[in-house]
Amino acid sequence: MLTPEQDAVRGLARAFAEQEIVPRAAAWDQARSFDRDVLASLGELGFLGMLVPEQYGGLGLDLPTYLVALEELARGDAALALTVAIQNGPVPAVLLSHGSDEQKARWLPDLASGAKIAGFALSEENAGSDPSAITTTASEEGAGWTIRGAKRWVTNGASADLMLVFARTGEGVGGRPDTGAFLVDTASAGYRAAGREKTMGLRASETVSVDLDGVRVDGDRLVGDPGRGLSYALEALDLGRLGIGAQAVGIAQAALEHSVRYAHERRQFGRPIAAFGGVRSKLATMAARIAAARALVMESARAWEAPDAPGSSAALPVTARSAMAKLVASETATWAAEEAVRIFGGYGFMREYPVEKLMRDAKGTEIYEGTSEILRLVIGRSLKRWEAAFATP
Numbered sequence: 001m002l003t004p005e006q007d008a009v010r011g012l013a014r015a016f017a018e019q020e021i022v023p024r025a026a027a028w029d030q031a032r033s034f035d036r037d038v039l040a041s042l043g044e045l046g047f048l049g050m051l052v053p054e055q056y057g058g059l060g061l062d063l064p065t066y067l068v069a070l071e072e073l074a075r076g077d078a079a080l081a082l083t084v085a086i087q088n089g090p091v092p093a094v095l096l097s098h099g100s101d102e103q104k105a106r107w108l109p110d111l112a113s114g115a116k117i118a119g120f121a122l123s124e125e126n127a128g129s130d131p132s133a134i135t136t137t138a139s140e141e142g143a144g145w146t147i148r149g150a151k152r153w154v155t156n157g158a159s160a161d162l163m164l165v166f167a168r169t170g171e172g173v174g175g176r177p178d179t180g181a182f183l184v185d186t187a188s189a190g191y192r193a194a195g196r197e198k199t200m201g202l203r204a205s206e207t208v209s210v211d212l213d214g215v216r217v218d219g220d221r222l223v224g225d226p227g228r229g230l231s232y233a234l235e236a237l238d239l240g241r242l243g244i245g246a247q248a249v250g251i252a253q254a255a256l257e258h259s260v261r262y263a264h265e266r267r268q269f270g271r272p273i274a275a276f277g278g279v280r281s282k283l284a285t286m287a288a289r290i291a292a293a294r295a296l297v298m299e300s301a302r303a304w305e306a307p308d309a310p311g312s313s314a315a316l317p318v319t320a321r322s323a324m325a326k327l328v329a330s331e332t333a334t335w336a337a338e339e340a341v342r343i344f345g346g347y348g349f350m351r352e353y354p355v356e357k358l359m360r361d362a363k364g365t366e367i368y369e370g371t372s373e374i375l376r377l378v379i380g381r382s383l384k385r386w387e388a389a390f391a392t393p
Helices: 004-031 036-045 063-076 078-088 090-098 101-113 229-265 277-305 318-349 355-365 372-389
Strands: 118-121 137-141 144-155 162-173 176-185 191-194 207-218
Touching: 004 036, 004 063, 004 078, 004 355, 036 078, 063 078, 063 229, 063 277, 078 090, 078 118, 078 144, 078 229, 078 355, 090 101, 090 118, 090 162, 090 229, 101 162, 118 144, 144 162, 144 176, 162 207, 162 229, 176 207, 176 229, 229 277, 229 318, 229 355, 277 318, 318 355, 318 372
Parallel strands: 118 162, 137 162
Antiparallel strands: 137 144, 144 207, 162 176, 191 207
16 A cells, blocks of 8 residues: 555656656667757656755655655656666665765755756676676775776766775785765766667667776765775665666556556457456466565665564565565566567567567666676575574574
8 A cells, every 4th residue: 555645656666757758768778868958858757866855955755665766757657767776776875875965965956856867886797797897996096096997887987976985995805896886977078988789678768888097087986985985885776776666567557557558459250359368377477477566675775764664584685675675576577578578479579669669678677787687696695594593492
């Protein structure tokens, strides 16, 4: 059940998606970019600063309410929702948790309004699932830092104004390097976006490589401790995975709605195909699995907000809950989109119909911000700790 506030936010997001996103999503997919004006409109509504406190110009929503809105936007177009998720999630989260008061006051209002679009640069060619293997370095020089290296698979890498870059600041101990988190203006000398990827799905989302060739940043661009950036990144990924979970549910919900509509319009053997048990069974199972995925995402969000509340066991920490939510939601989205293509039959394979795009978009949610295989490892480790915690003496 949604609260009155959540229902109001959901209604606003759905109306915006229906009016401003759905009519343009196919064209954005074809053009491999979405119109920048849509971000300005989202900023005016407050949807680019949903988790930012009101004192910094945001809406100050709780996490479940934010995810309700993100699902509706993703139902309209998952590529646009990915940019919204990055703008709302990882970058402001690191600033809010670890930034100075001056950094929060300087950057959060611009992020919340959409005056500056943000990006998150962690992964590298040989450091995808293992972020501790990053080789980008930040050397302290005078009153600032010089960053050298290259990042891969950076969303908004060319169009963002502000990039949160993670770089090695020292060798560290135990095989994990000291890492810093730096706020980098993309207009800085030495910052170069290149090699935009041609992706299977989420085609309107910009995914590029970024070269950092001696990028100079002042000391006030370092967020928090210069040796703890990797832990900040992992915290941000926990939050990001909940956002991807909501995005995946939005894709799945769109697949269901298209399928229900088509099944009642398409006639074979003298009646709508929705009258046939096989099709009806597919629709029912889609609805049930999507509802379950949505419930898991929302439950995980509530656990994030109150990890010590009754019923929140230490056996399932936030990291594991976020991993579960993304795992189940992303695999549900891919399955639901494939079922939608089957219900559409030959038309489902055609670009003129919406479900083939949903299938392409859904697959991406199983990969970025933690593949399904990595998420299973994360969940498995938490269960091992659970077993140790409750073992009989």
